[in-house]
Amino acid sequence: MNDIELFSARVCPFAHRSRLALMEKNLPFTLIEINLHNKPDWFLNMNPAGSVPALRQGDFVLHESLVINEYINECFSEIPLLPQSMQKRAEARQWISYAGASFVPAFYRTLKAQDEDRQERSIAEMYRVLETLDNELKRSKGEGPYWYGWQVGLTDIAFYPWFERWILLEHYRGLKIPDQLHSLLDWIAAMQGRDAVKLGGEPVDYYIGQYAAYAAGKK
Template identity: 45%
Template sequence: MADITIYSSVACPYAHRSRLALLEKGVEFELIEIDLQNKPAGFTDISPYGKVPAIAHNNKQVWESAIINEYLDEVFPNPPLLPQNPLDKAQARIWIDFANTRFVTAFSNLLRSPDSETQEEARRDLYKHLEFVENQALAKLSGNGSYWFGENISLVDLSFYPWFERLPALEYYRGFKLPSEFTRLQQWQNAVSQRESVQKIANSQEFYIDRYARLATPVTAKN
């Protein structure tokens, strides 16, 4: 019997985070796919916000991806996905907050906004946030390692990566792709994308382009 039940939606980047954490931990889990456009009766008993991901463990529920992932790291401590040093752990939480409040917001605003002026503002914000990650995170914290904190993957890597897997949809609909000058980010993305956990649940570019069609109108027609 699975230790954990996770309520997920395949296109949701937040649920993607927690599925990756479970796979990195090697924890057996039951996956229940939720249609967010047609939620099953009683779903708010499991996820009071009516969102995914949510997990059930020992007849208790936890929701919100960043909180779920820290919970998993505490309950299943090996391999650790947060640094053990208190200062480094604080840094990790700062970057997870940066992902949630800045990076994801700019990504979403660029994809979802039908207004060209708002799109341009979001485009500038997203570039600025990527530049900040390149120079203030990967250039300073990674050393010679492939991941945020060097040689070992962490919850920070898992917190950012799902949106990078979805960048092809942003390029298709808004003409935005990872700038070539951000070489550390490109190396990081390549390293994370090769992990077994990531490849096990990866979706194609076409999948995200199709799923995000209702959120954005293509900039130009595609043949």
């Protein structure tokens, strides 16, 4: 019953979240790659939403990365990925929500903006979001390198896949993370040193090629 299958796609940052969560928990799982341009019927029958990631454990199926990651954390108590304090857990979920509501949409608006005016506005918005993250990291992580100290958690995992793909905004929009955002840059460096990140990442050229259509406004 503990056998876990994760249906994923290399290119997808949402699926990347759940791969990271499973690897950080040191859980064995079977990784099944789904072709997002030609999803097999058996996958759509199992997961009518058709999205990745999807997790199957016996007859139980979940989709949506944040829901999957919460389930993984609750189901397997070893190596907790949320803080012990009830208030800190609530705070962590608040920032996980911010990732989906503000950070990820700003990232895609910046990547997909075509005319100069939209690019300027989206880049300004992205800078504001980065400053918000830097300020929160200064406050929350204390002496440790991760969002809530010395243990990587679901908040780190909720954001990191897009920072691995930050090269897209540099390459296509000339947008670098400002040097003065020390807390954010230190956090990115700490995440890049994680074994799970090293094992689950992709080369820069892969991302640049895979997201060319997004940057050209064709998706």
